[in-house]
Amino acid sequence: MSDHSHNDNASHTSHGGGHAPPDSFEVRVLRQDSPGQASYWERHRVKYEPEMNVISVLQQIAAHATDVDGKRVAPVVWDCNCLEEVCGACTMLINGRVRQSCSALVDNLLAEHPGEIELSPMSKFPVVRDLMVDRGRLFRALQKVEAWIPVDGYYDMGPGPRQSQSTQEQTYPLSECMSCGCCLDACPQYLKVELTREEGESEADFEARKRAAYDEGFIGAHAISQVVLFNMNPTGKMQAGERLDAMMEEGGLMVCGNAQNCVAVCPKRIPLTTSIARAGRATTVRMVQKWFGK
Amino acid sequence: MAKKRVMIVGGGLAGLAAAMKLAEVGIEVDLMSLTPVKRSHSVCAQGGINSCNDLTRQQGDTEWKHFDDTVYGGDFLQHQPPVKEMAYWGPKIIDLMDRLGVTFNRTPEGFLDRRRFGGTLYKRTAFAGATTGQQLLYALDEQVRRWETAGMIKKYEFWDFLGPIVDDQGICRGCVGQDLVSMEIRSFPADGVIVASGGAGLIYGRSTMSMACTGSAASRCYQAGVKYGNPEFIQVHPTAVPGADKLRLMSESARGEGGRVWVPRTPHDPRNPMSIPETERYYFLEERYPKYGNLVPRDIATREIFDICVNEGLSVDKDRQCVYLDLTHIERSELNRKLGGILEIYEKFQGVDPRDTPMKIFPAVHYFMGGLWCDYQKSADGGLVVGSPKNQVTNIPNLYAIGECDYQYHGGNRLGANSLLSCIFSGLIVAPGVEALLQNSQGAAADLPASLFAQAKKQHQERHNQLLKNAGGENPYLVHQELGEVMTKAATVVRRNAQLEAAYETVSALQERARNCSLSDTGSWTNQNVVFTKALQDMFPMAKAILRGAILRDECRGAHYKPDFGMPALASTDDAARHQEAQEWCDRFEVNNQKFLKSTIATYTPSGPEITYEDIDTSLIPPRPRLYGLVGAEVIEQVWKERQAAKDSKSGNGAGVGGAGKVAATP
Numbered sequence: 034m035s036d037h038s039h040n041d042n043a044s045h046t047s048h049g050g051g052h053a054p055p056d057s058f059e060v061r062v063l064r065q066d067s068p069g070q071a072s073y074w075e076r077h078r079v080k081y082e083p084e085m086n087v088i089s090v091l092q093q094i095a096a097h098a099t100d101v102d103g104k105r106v107a108p109v110v111w112d113c114n115c116l117e118e119v120c121g122a123c124t125m126l127i128n129g130r131v132r133q134s135c136s137a138l139v140d141n142l143l144a145e146h147p148g149e150i151e152l153s154p155m156s157k158f159p160v161v162r163d164l165m166v167d168r169g170r171l172f173r174a175l176q177k178v179e180a181w182i183p184v185d186g187y188y189d190m191g192p193g194p195r196q197s198q199s200t201q202e203q204t205y206p207l208s209e210c211m212s213c214g215c216c217l218d219a220c221p222q223y224l225k226v227e228l229t230r231e232e233g234e235s236e237a238d239f240e241a242r243k244r245a246a247y248d249e250g251f252i253g254a255h256a257i258s259q260v261v262l263f264n265m266n267p268t269g270k271m272q273a274g275e276r277l278d279a280m281m282e283e284g285g286l287m288v289c290g291n292a293q294n295c296v297a298v299c300p301k302r303i304p305l306t307t308s309i310a311r312a313g314r315a316t317t318v319r320m321v322q323k324w325f326g327k
Numbered sequence: 328m329a330k331k332r333v334m335i336v337g338g339g340l341a342g343l344a345a346a347m348k349l350a351e352v353g354i355e356v357d358l359m360s361l362t363p364v365k366r367s368h369s370v371c372a373q374g375g376i377n378s379c380n381d382l383t384r385q386q387g388d389t390e391w392k393h394f395d396d397t398v399y400g401g402d403f404l405q406h407q408p409p410v411k412e413m414a415y416w417g418p419k420i421i422d423l424m425d426r427l428g429v430t431f432n433r434t435p436e437g438f439l440d441r442r443r444f445g446g447t448l449y450k451r452t453a454f455a456g457a458t459t460g461q462q463l464l465y466a467l468d469e470q471v472r473r474w475e476t477a478g479m480i481k482k483y484e485f486w487d488f489l490g491p492i493v494d495d496q497g498i499c500r501g502c503v504g505q506d507l508v509s510m511e512i513r514s515f516p517a518d519g520v521i522v523a524s525g526g527a528g529l530i531y532g533r534s535t536m537s538m539a540c541t542g543s544a545a546s547r548c549y550q551a552g553v554k555y556g557n558p559e560f561i562q563v564h565p566t567a568v569p570g571a572d573k574l575r576l577m578s579e580s581a582r583g584e585g586g587r588v589w590v591p592r593t594p595h596d597p598r599n600p601m602s603i604p605e606t607e608r609y610y611f612l613e614e615r616y617p618k619y620g621n622l623v624p625r626d627i628a629t630r631e632i633f634d635i636c637v638n639e640g641l642s643v644d645k646d647r648q649c650v651y652l653d654l655t656h657i658e659r660s661e662l663n664r665k666l667g668g669i670l671e672i673y674e675k676f677q678g679v680d681p682r683d684t685p686m687k688i689f690p691a692v693h694y695f696m697g698g699l700w701c702d703y704q705k706s707a708d709g710g711l712v713v714g715s716p717k718n719q720v721t722n723i724p725n726l727y728a729i730g731e732c733d734y735q736y737h738g739g740n741r742l743g744a745n746s747l748l749s750c751i752f753s754g755l756i757v758a759p760g761v762e763a764l765l766q767n768s769q770g771a772a773a774d775l776p777a778s779l780f781a782q783a784k785k786q787h788q789e790r791h792n793q794l795l796k797n798a799g800g801e802n803p804y805l806v807h808q809e810l811g812e813v814m815t816k817a818a819t820v821v822r823r824n825a826q827l828e829a830a831y832e833t834v835s836a837l838q839e840r841a842r843n844c845s846l847s848d849t850g851s852w853t854n855q856n857v858v859f860t861k862a863l864q865d866m867f868p869m870a871k872a873i874l875r876g877a878i879l880r881d882e883c884r885g886a887h888y889k890p891d892f893g894m895p896a897l898a899s900t901d902d903a904a905r906h907q908e909a910q911e912w913c914d915r916f917e918v919n920n921q922k923f924l925k926s927t928i929a930t931y932t933p934s935g936p937e938i939t940y941e942d943i944d945t946s947l948i949p950p951r952p953r954l955y956g957l958v959g960a961e962v963i964e965q966v967w968k969e970r971q972a973a974k975d976s977k978s979g980n981g982a983g984v985g986g987a988g989k990v991a992a993t994p
Contacts, residue, residue, distance in 0.1 A: 067852045082571060086676075089572040095856075096804035098847035107848040110855050112362075114537045116573040117672050119461055120366040135572070136675050161508055162853040172363065176476045181469035182428040187351055187755070193425035195437035202664075205430040205456055208465060209668070212365055266428050 055081050058143060059101065060090055062109050063153035065160045069229060072160070075109075076101040087127060087134035087142075087152065088116055091164075111164035118300060121213030125164045126153045131218040131298055155218045159227040168214050170226060170247040174256040175212075177248060178279045182269045194267040207262040207308065209301045216254040216295035216305055222288050223251050251288040252280070254295035258308035264315065277312075277319040286312055329773035331765045332357060334502055334517035336488045336544050338364025340460070340747060341730025342523035343467035344754025345761075350474035352762050357515060358471070359483040359504050361539040365468045368525050368537040369750065372460020373578035373669050375442060375452035376424070376747040378417025382441065383449040390415045393451065395948055397745060400446040400624050401696070401738025402885040403924060403950040404557065406943055409703045409718075409735050412710040413752045420751050421453050427466040431455050432665065442583045442665070444743040446624040452744045457578055457668035463747055487858055490547040491520055491726050492783040497552075499726035500772045500779060503787045507858060510851050512788050514780035516772040519761045521719075521727040522548055523754065526695040530866045530873070531819070532811015534692035535567050535576040541862035545699055545732045546869045553721045555929040555936075556734030557697035558869065559876035562741055562886050563819050564693030565628035566652055568673060574691035575676060577652060578669050579743040581686075582621040584662075587653045588612050588628075589685075590635055595645040600685045601655065611635055616956040626740045626886045627955055629690040633820045636689070643687055651685035692819060694746060696737040696886065697876075699728035700928060703735070709947045711756065716764035719757040727761065729753035734926070739885020794857050799843020803860040806841050810834065810863075814870055822877050822889045831874045835935075838867035872929035872936040879938055882923045885953075894919075894952075897959025905959065909966040912959075916952050916967075924950060 057080050065072040077094050078101045095108035113123035116135040123134040128142060128151050142150050158166035217223045226246050230239045260276045263269035280286045286309070295305045333349055335342045338360040346356045358364065379388045394414035398405055425431060425439065431453050432440040441450040455462035474480040489503040492514060501517040527542020528534035549555045566581065566588075567574040582588070589608045596603060612631060613620045623631075635641045636648040643649050654662060654670075659682050662670060673681045700722060704715035711718055719727045719735070729750070736749040817830035841864050848856035881892045894916065897908050925940035952967055954960035 084571050086570075086572060092572060092804070096802065105847065107850065108856055110853050114362050114366050114539050115368065115371050116538065117371060117575045118675065119370045119458065119668075120362070120537065122362060122366045138676070138678070165853065168363075172365070172472070176472060179473075181473045182426070182466075183473075184426050184470075187348055187423060189419040189422065190426065192422045192439075196433055197437055198433045198435060201430055201433045208430045208462055209458060211370070211461070263428070268426065269428060
């Protein structure tokens with residue numbers, strides 16, 4: 034697989050490939066009422082309108098709340114916010130591919146696959162309900178690798194260090210990561226961790242148990258790339274060693290199997306495999322330094 | 328005794344800035360948000376953040392001029408001390424964000440690069456590509472995560488704020504929230520509650536705002552007794568890309584980087600825009616406003632685009648209204664470096680590359696200048712007393728408002744790239760005040776009688792249960808669509824009293840219908856249907872305040888444009904007559920200011936808003952006519968200056984800057 038292959042998010046609208054648009058189309062949704070319950074497919078018929086995206090499809094489904102046979106059903110639950118592909122919330126599997134539903138244009142989807150659109154929740158995170166999943170593990174990974182600049186405080190200390198244009202041009206794309214989780218969903222090494230609260234377990238105990246389980250699993254490409262970002266910052270660099278150490282723990286960088294799916298599905302085209310390679314070199318150096326007691 | 332805690336509602340720029348600053352001084356914070364805070368609406372801000380800087384300073388810029396541009400752009404409707412303080416903090420805030428690792432664009436020598444935004448002649452705006460809001464939010468999100476890891480901040484993400492808890496003495500003692508996953512309703516005792524919940528774009532159906540911007544948190548405070556300031560002042564952004572689900576913002580930075588707005592001189596010219604020669608293009612902003620060109624303030628750009636399409640019939644398309652925003656004359660590599668993010672959005676959603684083809688844009692509801700009323704403590708030099716618990720406090724003690732949901736900083740119209748500044752500033756300034764509040768208060772809220780909190784929870788649980796049982800037959804999503812249509816038609820760019828009155832009636836009827844919603848989901852697990860219906864019901868009190876405020880304000884000011892009450896351009900060509908006309912213009916301007924240079928204050932009652940007016944502190948910069956592009960502006964300006972000079976010499980007051988102390992006023 035090529036490092037430069039990426040999804041076709043930016044491909045031009047085909048407007049149904051020159052055919053007349055359909056009056057309506059079918060949407061198959063993989064639903065699940067709550068965690069631990071079985072999932073099931075439900076079919077909806079949606080009226081075609083120009084310039085629809087998957088969000089407007091789901092809005093129509095929510096407003097009508099009847100399935101293809103006219104049976105009353107609860108509205109499909111999904112997560113969204115900005116609707117312009119900068120918040121990362123509305124990520125799901127659309128026709129089997131992980132991406133944001135706001136930037137998934139119906140004309141393009143129907144051109145690829147006439148007559149039907151298939152929606153299912155992300156596959157590597159516990160389903161909360163329907164298309165909504167719990168991505169808490171993703172944010173936990175950012176804690177683990179200390180993805181922040183360790184400033185002394187927030188009083189006025191003058192400007193930050195000067196940085197070259199070329200540094201900014203390398204760091205800016207990495208800092209566009211919106212924690213959507215596409216890279217994790219597509220990664221063969223990133224395995225689902227799903228825990229349920231036990232009887233009598235306190236909320237705090239459950240949270241602690243989840244954190245521990247998350248920390249054993251793979252941190253994923255997004256967190257590795259954030260380490261590279263913060264280790265490039267002149268102030269962030271001062272804690273580069275601690276971040277590299279975190280990546281050398283269980284669930285760290287060595288879990289990566291180099292499948293390179295992450296970079297192929299990243300909606301922001303972040304050079305994730307480049308980050309992984311850089312992090313690999315840096316951890317090797319770090320390890321050697323540690324052997325020699327530096 | 329229990330430890331004192333602060334609850335922050337909303338995790339955008341303002342909420343996160345307040346959270347990290349409170350954690351720094353050792354105060355534990357609960358942070359409640361509808362979404363994971365990293366997905367807050369601040370990510371949608373594109374263009375940049377303003378401050379006077381080392382370069383503009385040498386071109387004659389000062390913090391005072393930034394302050395002046397902000398109040399002039401806002402048509403003098405702001406209390407001036409908080410705005411002054413904000414302008415003076417500007418450079419320091421950008422330094423702080425730089426230290427926190429924001430990937431600001433750089434000059435070849437490694438300094439922060441700047442661009443020009445509307446309503447100023449200086450390049451004040453620092454930016455990180457065209458995703459500045461996202462980058463600033465992430466820097467604060469990272470700091471908050473750091474404090475969360477250290478145990479100082481506890482996040483309640485996917486929680487809905489149901490309302491403040493106010494005791495018998497009228498003091499806020501915490502709030503009630505609902506877990507959007509388990510639907511559990513819980514009371515949170517808090518020694519200070521800071522609401523930072525953003526704007527309420529969903530009142531207009533589709534806008535440039537995110538889906539979390541329902542305004543429900545602000546509305547719930549308003550219904551609990553917080554005054555609502557300047558509700559009728561809604562910014563309609565000149566350039567957005569129409570879509571079925573949302574109107575996507577096309578940043579002002581597109582014009583800041585040289586983008587030009589035009590329409591073909593021939594209505595609905597069917598030719599490819601690239602093949603239309605220069606002479607057949609109408610660059611109407613440049614022709615009508617030679618000084619500011621494409622960078623006139625937003626309200627003016629919006630009205631001109633609206634006028635070109637609606638009144639002049641020059642829309643690019645026949646079946647929908649839009650004008651061209653053209654970047655095709657700019658080098659591709661430069662566009663990618665400075666505007667890449669927003670150009671990709673356009674390309675992704677419209678399927679057209681704006682580097683090769685002019686974009687089609689039209690105005691959209693974008694920002695609420697009005698919001699929850701809040702106070703401040705003025706310092707001797709006309710700014711704020713840092714550390715005063717009065718800063719940002721609402722009329723309910725211990726309940727604070729910051730960010731877009733407050734009414735404090737932008738008056739009648741917000742300048743581009745000032746909102747990121749006001750959000751971070753209000754978050755940073757509220758923290759030392761709340762710290763002082765906690766130090767001076769006796770006992771912790773958590774030690775108050777449990778009945779206070781149980782009662783508040785019960786009240787919200789009853790509302791929730793009642794909604795699930797309702798069977799009135801109305802569909803909340805369809806009622807919402809209708810609300811959006813009515814509000815967009817009556818209370819955006821051009822406002823007329825008959826239309827506003829009719830809209831008020833329609834909105835009242837819709838409010839009744841919203842009370843009779845039947846839910847399609849009556850379950851008790853992740854029920855988005857009931858959460859939306861609650862938010863919908865809470866949109867009506869605010870919608871009514873917007874409409875009533877607009878009905879009663881018979882003038883044009885900032886974004887509030889009522890052509891039936893406009894100030895005319897000068898008509899005569901003869902010098903003496905023109906001078907006389909300008910005198911009359913200024914008389915009329917003064918009379919109007921006596922009546923309307925006041926904050927609109929809406930107070931909630933179940934039957935509709937009660938509107939009163941509050942005097943504005945304009946002691947630092949005397950109000951003057953806002954004259955961008957008006958015919959005869961030079962003459963009016965001249966006459967106005969003569970009148971001011973005459974007044975000043977009479978009162979013996981040098982520059983008319985009472986309270987400004989050592990700070991010099993600029994003309």
